[in-house]
Amino acid sequence: MSENIQKKIEDLREELHQHNYNYYTLDEPTISDFEFDLKLKELQELEEKHPEFYDSNSPTSRVGGEITKNFPTVQHQFRMYSLDNSYDFNDLEDWEKRVQKALNEPVEFVAELKYDGASISILYENGKLKEAVTRGDGFQGDEITPNVKTISEIPMQLHGDYPDRFFIRGEIYLTRKNFDKINKRREEEGLDPFMNPRNTASGSLKIQDSAEVRKRGLSAVLYQYISSEFPAKTHWELLQKAKSWGFHISEQAKLCKTLDEVKAFITHWDTARHQLGFDIDGIVIKVNDLSQQRTLGYTAKSPRWAMAYKFKAEKVETELEKVTYQVGRTGAITPVANLKPVLLAGTVVKRASLHNEDIIKKLGLHEHDFVFVEKGGEIIPKIVGVNLEKRDPENPEIQYIKTCPECGTELVKIEDQAIHFCPNELHCPPQVVGRMIHYVSRKALNIENLGSETIEQLYREKLVENPADFYALTKEQLLPLERMAEKSAQNIISGIEKSKEIPFEKVLYGIGIKHVGETVAKKLAKNFESIDELKKATAAELIQVEDIGGKIAESIVAFFENSENQLMIERLKSYGVQLEKGESTNEVLSNVLENKTFLFTGKLSLFTRDDAEAMVEKHGGKNISAVSKNLNYLVVGEKAGSKLKKAQDIGIIEILDEQQFLDLLGTPS
Ligand SMILES: NC(=O)c1ccc[n+]([C@@H]2O[C@H](COP(=O)([O-])OP(=O)(O)OC[C@H]3O[C@@H](n4cnc5c(N)ncnc54)[C@H](O)[C@@H]3O)[C@@H](O)[C@H]2O)c1
Numbered sequence: 001m002s003e004n005i006q007k008k009i010e011d012l013r014e015e016l017h018q019h020n021y022n023y024y025t026l027d028e029p030t031i032s033d034f035e036f037d038l039k040l041k042e043l044q045e046l047e048e049k050h051p052e053f054y055d056s057n058s059p060t061s062r063v064g065g066e067i068t069k070n071f072p073t074v075q076h077q078f079r080m081y082s083l084d085n086s087y088d089f090n091d092l093e094d095w096e097k098r099v100q101k102a103l104n105e106p107v108e109f110v111a112e113l114k115y116d117g118a119s120i121s122i123l124y125e126n127g128k129l130k131e132a133v134t135r136g137d138g139f140q141g142d143e144i145t146p147n148v149k150t151i152s153e154i155p156m157q158l159h160g161d162y163p164d165r166f167f168i169r170g171e172i173y174l175t176r177k178n179f180d181k182i183n184k185r186r187e188e189e190g191l192d193p194f195m196n197p198r199n200t201a202s203g204s205l206k207i208q209d210s211a212e213v214r215k216r217g218l219s220a221v222l223y224q225y226i227s228s229e230f231p232a233k234t235h236w237e238l239l240q241k242a243k244s245w246g247f248h249i250s251e252q253a254k255l256c257k258t259l260d261e262v263k264a265f266i267t268h269w270d271t272a273r274h275q276l277g278f279d280i281d282g283i284v285i286k287v288n289d290l291s292q293q294r295t296l297g298y299t300a301k302s303p304r305w306a307m308a309y310k311f312k313a314e315k316v317e318t319e320l321e322k323v324t325y326q327v328g329r330t331g332a333i334t335p336v337a338n339l340k341p342v343l344l345a346g347t348v349v350k351r352a353s354l355h356n357e358d359i360i361k362k363l364g365l366h367e368h369d370f371v372f373v374e375k376g377g378e379i380i381p382k383i384v385g386v387n388l389e390k391r392d393p394e395n396p397e398i399q400y401i402k403t404c405p406e407c408g409t410e411l412v413k414i415e416d417q418a419i420h421f422c423p424n425e426l427h428c429p430p431q432v433v434g435r436m437i438h439y440v441s442r443k444a445l446n447i448e449n450l451g452s453e454t455i456e457q458l459y460r461e462k463l464v465e466n467p468a469d470f471y472a473l474t475k476e477q478l479l480p481l482e483r484m485a486e487k488s489a490q491n492i493i494s495g496i497e498k499s500k501e502i503p504f505e506k507v508l509y510g511i512g513i514k515h516v517g518e519t520v521a522k523k524l525a526k527n528f529e530s531i532d533e534l535k536k537a538t539a540a541e542l543i544q545v546e547d548i549g550g551k552i553a554e555s556i557v558a559f560f561e562n563s564e565n566q567l568m569i570e571r572l573k574s575y576g577v578q579l580e581k582g583e584s585t586n587e588v589l590s591n592v593l594e595n596k597t598f599l600f601t602g603k604l605s606l607f608t609r610d611d612a613e614a615m616v617e618k619h620g621g622k623n624i625s626a627v628s629k630n631l632n633y634l635v636v637g638e639k640a641g642s643k644l645k646k647a648q649d650i651g652i653i654e655i656l657d658e659q660q661f662l663d664l665l666g667t668p669s
């Protein structure tokens with residue numbers, strides 16, 4: 001019996017650890033927050049009943065995030081906690097009773113919107129933004145100051161009578177408008193859209209290049225002042241002060257004298273939230289008086305003086321009109337449920353994604369079923385169940401299609417993948433267009449002004465069918481297209497012309513050989529002088545190249561065996577596209593670093609990481625991505641964190657500062 005319970009507890013812990021990792025580190029949760037919270041609660045109850053299985057590492061007693069290897073690690077001077085959750089008024093009333101009992105005096109609350117983003121702690125010294133750190137595991141976080149400085153709502157310089165040194169905490173989030181913008185751009189570049197604003201905001205903060213972060217257009221709201229001394233007696237006053245120093249605080253925060261006022265606030269925002277331009281996942285209720293907060297204190301994971309009330313995802317019932325199938329630009333088939341329009345979470349929903357055949361089978365969908373639709377963390381709502389009572393027994397089960405709805409080719413299903421594909425890569429219309437969109441995208445041939453809509457039009461007019469056709473286009477052919485002005489036509493033509501200067505490795509990525517992404521293309525370009533050399537290589541030879549496995553090798557061979565691809569390559573060559581290595585890619589300055597491996601960590605000030613890595617290569621060395629016994633040199637900038645520690649532990653790795661690295665190259669700085 002107790003063995004069973006122990007196993008159950010351990011399984012739940014393991015499962016929740018995995019979900020934490022998906023959510024906080026990968027920014028790609030696989031279950032809804034509600035489901036996550038249910039499991040956490042189940043674990044909590046089991047642990048309470050069985051204290052013999054206590055573990056301080058359990059997801060019930062730790063904040064779920066972690067630090068990453070990509071930024072300097074900073075210890076939090078004041079620990080960052082999570083919040084206790086409640087999903088109904090009963091839980092909330094229980095919390096209030098506990099608070100009243102502990103304090104035994106009147107209590108006021110502040111109710112605030114619970115912004116759905118990523119938490120941040122920012123240190124200000126003498127009115128200047130000094131350092132911004134993520135919550136991490138609550139004890140230490142990633143120092144991401146340059147990224148946070150790109151957010152215009154976070155002041156670099158305060159005004160008014162601010163204290164000399166304090167921390168301010170808040171949430172970094174994305175407005176729905178900026179989220180849509182990002183996804184529109186991704187779509188134009190042929191990339192998959194991001195799932196939801198929360199995960200995108202959190203993921204954006206982890207980008208290494210702050211110029212790229214700036215483009216994301218993040219927002220911030222600040223909601224907690226922390227220091228060893230407080231310039232006020234209540235949380236509410238602190239918020240007003242923070243505002244006077246220049247911080248963006250939530251306009252909707254409300255001082256509530258009673259729990260009833262709090263409940264009214266919650267009820268109001270449960271529906272009004274859909275009119276906000278950003279996502280909130282609940283309401284946070286805090287005890288206003290700071291000395292009362294101190295009396296209440298903290299549990300292992302959360303303050304006792306605060307409680308989150310989380311909104312449940314709204315669920316509605318509607319009729320399934322029919323299932324249609326979309327063919328993506330990579331040939332992947334997505335089944336889509338077309339629904340009788342219904343109002344859900346403030347928007348009219350007509351479609352829901354069904355993802356793949358397995359999901360349809362799992363739901364056991366029949367034609368014209370009445371289905372339950374929910375809007376969880378995802379952009380597209382999802383079908384979560386069927387109302388069997390309303391099913392007409394005459395209606396047959398949904399049969400998944402066997403052939404491509406766009407080109408009629410028989411679909412294939414790749415082993416251990418749930419998804420069906422149309423294998424007709426070269427002639428299935430969405431795939432043909434997808435390939436051309438990929439060719440012009442920023443990381444490939446970077447042909448500006450040639451967007452996906454224009455490419456679709458050109459394809460419809462039968463002016464282009466593969467990337468080589470771009471080079472035969474004339475301005476006269478472009479001008480009759482819808483919404484095409486003289487100037488934009490000219491820009492497209494010059495953009496195409498300019499792409500002839502794009503280096504070989506990018507062209508190699510752009511021509512769209514399956515499984516050849518940016519990194520593989522770079523590796524190939526390094527090992528083969530020209531496309532002709534690459535074409536001659538056998539699968540066995542290709543596998544000799546670092547990072548090229550059997551799957552990639554076979555795909556490369558198959559690409560060049562195809563006569564249409566051969567023709568396209570010859571045409572690209574005749575137009576002057578770079579199909580062999582230019583001088584810049586293999587520029588060698590010396591071989592002083594031959595057989596030596598390098599890794600850079602911390603904040604570099606003499607050069608950027610990209611430049612440093614390029615220098616290593618130009619002098620015959622190699623960059624590797626992790627600290628291990630195979631590493632010869634770790635070059636450390638300011639605030640190096642876990643990598644430095646690990647290198648010191650291994651003991652045999654030479655640790656250099658930036659100047660010592662330059663000395664090694666014999667380059668005067
Ligand atoms: N779906 C999954 O796989 C998965 C995995 C892990 C966690 N989660 C979700 O994340 C939650 C746990 O995350 P958490 O520990 O960040 O807790 P939380 O999100 O429930 O609450 C704490 C956080 O709320 C934020 N917040 C927003 N507005 C605030 C305000 N006005 N005042 C104070 N804080 C405010 C802060 O960032 C704070 O750290 C779970 O409830 C779960 O729903 C989901």
Ligand SMILES: [Zn+2]
Pocket residue numbers: 327404405406407408409422423424428429
């Ligand atoms: Zn097809």
